[in-house]
Amino acid sequence: GAGVSQSPRYKVAKRGQDVALRCDPISGHVSLFWYQQALGQGPEFLTYFQNEAQLDKSGLPSDRFFAERPEGSVSTLKIQRTQQEDSAVYLCASSPGTGLSIVFGQGTRLTVV
Amino acid sequence: AQSVTQLDSQVPVFEEAPVELRCNYSSSVSVYLFWYVQYPNQGLQLLLKYLSGSTLVKGINGFEAEFNKSQTSFHLRKPSVHISDTAEYFCAVIRGGSQGNLIFGKGTKLSVKP
Numbered sequence: 001g002a003g004v005s006q007s008p009r010y011k012v013a014k015r016g017q018d019v020a021l022r023c024d025p026i027s028g029h030v031s032l033f034w035y036q037q038a039l040g041q042g043p044e045f046l047t048y049f050q051n052e053a054q055l056d057k058s059g060l061p062s063d064r065f066f067a068e069r070p071e072g073s074v075s076t077l078k079i080q081r082t083q084q085e086d087s088a089v090y091l092c093a094s095s096p097g098t099g100l101s102i103v104f105g106q107g108t109r110l111t112v113v
Numbered sequence: 114a115q116s117v118t119q120l121d122s123q124v125p126v127f128e129e130a131p132v133e134l135r136c137n138y139s140s141s142v143s144v145y146l147f148w149y150v151q152y153p154n155q156g157l158q159l160l161l162k163y164l165s166g167s168t169l170v171k172g173i174n175g176f177e178a179e180f181n182k183s184q185t186s187f188h189l190r191k192p193s194v195h196i197s198d199t200a201e202y203f204c205a206v207i208r209g210g211s212q213g214n215l216i217f218g219k220g221t222k223l224s225v226k227p
Contacts, residue, residue, distance in 0.1 A: 004156075033214060042117075042203050042217030043157070056214065091156060100145060100164065100213060104156040 002026075004105035006092050012111045013082045021077045021108045025094030032075050033102065034067055035091040043091055049075060082112045115140055117204050119218035127226050128196055134189040134221045136204030146187040147205040147215065148178055157203065163187065174198070199225045 005024040013019050025032050031050055035043035036059075045059040051072035060067070064083075069075040079086055089109050095102040120135040138144060145164050149157040161172025168180040178189045187204060201222050205215040 031213065035215075040219075042205075042219045043215070044217070045214040048214055059214075093157075095213065097213075100162070100207065102159075102213070102215065104149075104158070106154075106156040109154075 004092055004094050004103055006090075006105040006108050008108060009106065010109050010111075012113060015084060015112055016081050017112075018078065018080045019082055019110065021079075021090050021092075021110070023075045023077070023092030023094075023105060025073065025075070025092070026103060027073075029094035029096055029103075030072075031095045031097060031102075032069055033093045033095075034075070034077050035093065036061075037089040037091055037107070039088070046077070046090075079110075082110075084112050086110060087112045115144070115206055115208055115216045117206055117216055117218035119202075119204055119221050121221050122219065123222045123224065125224045125226060126194055129193045131192050132190065132194050132198075132223065134202050134204075134223065136187045136189065136218060138185050138187065138204075138206050140185065140206065140208065142208060145207045146178075146180060147207070148172065148176070148187070148189050149203045149205060149217075150174075151201045151203065151220075153200075160189070160202075194223070194225050196225050196227060198223060 034046040037043040047067045048056040049069040064080045066078045089107040091107045093102045093104045116139045118137045147162045148160040163180045171177045201220045204218040
């Protein structure tokens with residue numbers, strides 16, 4: 001597609017519920033990144049894929065967070081047993097190679113109640 | 114570890130006035146530097162980036178930034194702002210030789226008043 005597409009745009013989850021956030025990167029982009037942006041903060045790195053390989057997951061805050069990109073295109077960020085502190089905007093980004101030409105999606109705003 | 118400091122959390126300014134948004138980074142290795150803009154309920158849009166070469170970088174919407182290695186700064190400037198420039202601005206770095214994940218500052222909220 002023309003840009004990075006994320007769905008849903010907004011998600012309200014009850015505490016303890018599992019959620020799945022989808023990212024559709026720009027066609028042909030090798031690299032895919034997930035970031036978490038808490039209210040009033042800058043985005044923070046979560047994880048990085050090169051094609052289907054998850055090369056860095058050092059930013060995932062707990063083992064409740066899991067990301068996959070099985071065919072090297074669409075990626076899903078899954079959060080199990082959501083907590084209130086998981087409330088944030090989750091940004092997906094893709095680039096042809098490294099992060100020097102990164103393009104961001106519009107984000108998914110997750111609210112845990 | 115890398116860090117990025119945006120010295121002002123909020124900058125109010127009148128329309129057509131000049132503005133400077135400050136950014137300092139900490140690094141002992143080479144870095145690549147970026148400024149992004151975020152409008153309400155939107156993702157991040159790249160304003161400009163410094164990779165190498167001329168230290169004065171021009172970006173979209175009339176913005177420019179100057180890389181100063183000795184002061185480890187990358188301040189963003191615009192000579193005359195418009196109401197439509199009201200947004201949050203983020204400075205970010207990538208460490209040279211890394212896989213490319215961005216490290217962001219906390220952001221500066223620019224409010225342009227008529």
